[in-house]
Amino acid sequence: MLARELPLSTGFAFDAKDQVRTANDIVDVVGSYLQLRRQGRSYVGLCPWHDDTRPSMQVNQERQTYKCWVCNEGGDVFSFVMRKEGIEFREALELLADRAGISLTPTRSGGASDATGSNNKKTLYDAMAWAQRQYHECLLNADIAEPARQYLEERGISGHSMARYSLGFAPGGWHWLLDRAKSTPYSTGVLQAVGLAGISTRTGKPFDFFRGRIMFPICDTQARTIAFGARILPELADNRSGKYVNSTETRLFSKSDQLYGLNIAQDRLSAQRREAGAISNVLVVEGYTDVIMVNQHGVENVVALLGTALGSRHIRLLRRYADRITLVLDGDAAGQKRVGEILELFVAEQMDLRIATLPENMDPCDFIQQRGPEALQQLTSNATDALAYKVRVETANIDIHRNLHAANQALENILKTIASAPRLQANTTTELRLREQQMLNRLSREFRIQEDEIRQRLTVLRRSNTQRSVTRLPDPEFTTPNTRIDAWEQELLEILVQQPELIAVAAKSIRLEQLQDDTTKKIYAMFCQFHENGVIPQFDRMLTHLEQPALKHLLVDLDERSRLKAEKATEDPVTRLTGLIQSFHHRKEEHERRQTSAALQDESKTEQEKIELLQQLYEKKRDRQCNFASTDG
Ligand SMILES: [Zn+2]
Structure with a gap:
């Protein structure tokens, strides 16, 4: 079977992958994670992997691919789900199969090789x-x-x-x-x-x-x-x-990635989102029994942390289902202590994050049993956002307009928290800047201090802890391994992506060894293998066959570039390929000529050996010219 003879596949039958891919339109799948709108022949949306305002994420329905030129991400429906869910190819395949109601039969070579099955x-x-x-x-x-x-x-x-x-x-x-x-x-x-x-x-x-x-x-x-x-x-x-x-x-x-009860709450949250003008609001509580009891009383949009603090990964997970997160804190000191870290999250993440505090010595379970679901709804709809909450905590026992020293200290504490929130990039988005603007404006009114002065203090605090700032590094598995690939090799692959049947010509004249870049080599090898198996290496076949996100990305990248080039190109692909084959020939000849001349200067070689070298060089050249003439005609 084709899939098993080809490299770079971990053993899933090509047919299964193809079936799953065909059943999951990329516009639907990507559209379930982010809002897409039609723009010309493609769809666009805000890229989830950089602070995007443009939108920069392009989804090509015809090719079933996506690409963001800004953060250099791209691939097909599998790589999108892998990246978005943080899962491996196998899981992405299963997830998408589930989504389309396809049951995957395990392939003989696809199973775990270890005896215990613990790797599977x-x-x-x-x-x-x-x-x-x-x-x-x-x-x-x-x-x-x-x-x-x-x-x-x-x-x-x-x-x-x-x-x-x-x-x-x-x-x-x-x-x-x-x-x-x-x-x-x-x-x-x-x-x-x-x-x-x-x-x-x-x-x-x-x-x-x-x-x-x-x-x-x-x-x-x-x-x-x-x-x-x-x-x-x-x-x-x-x-x-x-x-x-x-x-x-x-x-x-991994406990920082999961929330208790989200599998049940997500239906309610999705339903809330579908209601016109409604905001889907998820309540985050601390205990498993709190979740169950609150749900039992008819409030279904509730989840619990798994013994950790609310973190940015939770927020990113919840953002898929909810527009607002309301943290329901027990009315004790332990809850109050966590307000600082919550404010940091509020500043760093673009999320409406609110805090509701229960009466002293009550947990959500007690509260809903004693006062009923309406009281809980009331409490959570009156929840304050994280900044207001922090201000309230910091200024709890002071008169900020009389006790200036204490007020200054309180403001300093608040600004320190804002300053220490990780900023994903130096140039944050308009939305984040606007949000900061609003916060400073509120603090200015609250403390009766000029907004400019507050901003200056914040800038100073930020500068003093720049070492803590987080810069996002690209995930090596997902970016193209070598973005500066050889121009000829790139041209070769672009032509083949555009017109795959030309592999018949290319394979005769350009050998795998003539390519230098490991990644382009892998892709060219696949073109050749498909060809040897008598199959035309069409773009979607190649993409389905590849499993590594980096290779998928390179292929999509080549496809997009070749389309842009084709629009401007004055020469047709056949002419371009012919020229390219000549260039590869010259490069090879040049390489051999240099090797031979180095050998000719080698003092240890006899005259006879040198003559043989020259003869070999001449014969190779003649052979290639014959070959070339035959492909040319
Ligand atoms: Zn991007």
């Missing part, structure tokens, strides 16, 4: 889904889970919520799950890889990681279980283990 992500996901079912079954039906059911009932969690959030119970002992796994394809290695089993350092034997705990499956936005949060049953609690533990970080799970 599909196996890891399957193992998590299996474990989640075991725990859930146990909670619903097993006698051993009676205390867990009682606990949840006392907390007021309904059977419906248990099902909706797939809650479970992991019994005590050390082998409950491991024993069950024996009759499944999931080895101890797999369970270890997903954080369900540990290995005793003392005995070297495996054990269940979660014991005597109520299990809260943590799912990604595709509703796949990727980790568990687990609460110890009160009667089993001891001082050695935490009340709550989460899965360790695994290949499936």
Whole structure:
């Protein structure tokens, strides 16, 4: 089969990739992440990878590609999803297959090569889904889970919520799950890889990681279980283990990238977005039971952090579903302390970030049970934005118009926080600048200090911590490995992308070794291989075959450039290729001539050897001229 004979493919059948690609129109897929509008023959949108105001992201529906010339990104529907979701090719393929309702049959060469299967992500996901079912079954039906059911009932969690959030119970002992796994394809290695089993350092034997705990499956936005949060049953609690533990970080799970309950909240948020003029607002709380209880009372746009502070990666994830984030803080000191970091996020990220504070000694669960969903809606709709909140905290016990020293100190603290927020680029977007303008304006009114003076202070503070500023480096896997490729090699590939059947001519005259750049070599090698297999290397075939984002990008780049060139070119592709072949010949001859003349000056060579060298050079030249004449005619 073609796909297996060709290099640079990790073993997915070409047909499967082609089917998935064809079923996912790039305009739909990219359009589900960012707003696109038609412009001439292509679509444009704001590029998600640089501070874009133009918009610079071009989506070419005819070629099924995207390209941003500003940050030099490009590729097809697979590379877009890989980059946007931070996933590998296999996952992008699965995600897009799911999206189009295509079921992928594993190819013989596509499976994991390791015996345990712990390198195969599909196996890891399957193992998590299996474990989640075991725990859930146990909670619903097993006698051993009676205390867990009682606990949840006392907390007021309904059977419906248990099902909706797939809650479970992991019994005590050390082998409950491991024993069950024996009759499944999931080895101890797999369970270890997903954080369900540990290995005793003392005995070297495996054990269940979660014991005597109520299990809260943590799912990604595709509703796949990727980790568990687990609460110890009160009667089993001891001082050695935490009340709550989460899965360790695994290949499936990174706690800074995930939010509890987003798989369920996302439907509500999408629905909110579709309502005309409505703002989709996501509530971020701290506890898993808070999420469940708030949802149970009909407020469905709620998620929880996984024991970490709200970070920029959370914001980027939530931005896909929500226009506003409202952080619901418990009314205690711990919540107040985090306001600084939240303000930093507010400044750095283009997101409407608000803070709602619950009454003293109440968590969202208590609040909604005692006061009902309307009271929570009321509280969150009155939430203040992060700056106002910070001002309130900093000026809580001072009269800012009388106690000037304290007021100055408070302002200084606020400005320090604003100054320390990472700015993605030196020249921030208009929107960010406008936002800063508004903040300074508000501070000016609040503190009754000239706006210019506040700005000057901010500039000084910023300058003093420039070392902390973050510059975004391009992701090496996604940019073209070598953007300054040889002009002839680029011309050659551009011609082939434009008119792939010309490979028949090129392959006869330009050998792979004559190319110098590794990346262009790889692409040219693929053109040649397709040709040798009797297949015309059409652009979409090549693109589907390649899996590495950098190579896809180069191909798209060549395609776009060749189109621009073709519009201006006075010569047709055949003439251009003929000229190019001559250039390659001259380069090769020149190279050989230099080598020969170096050899002729080599004192250690005999006269006879030198004559042979000259003869070889002459013969090669004659051969090539014959070849060339035949392709020329
Ligand atoms: Zn860009």
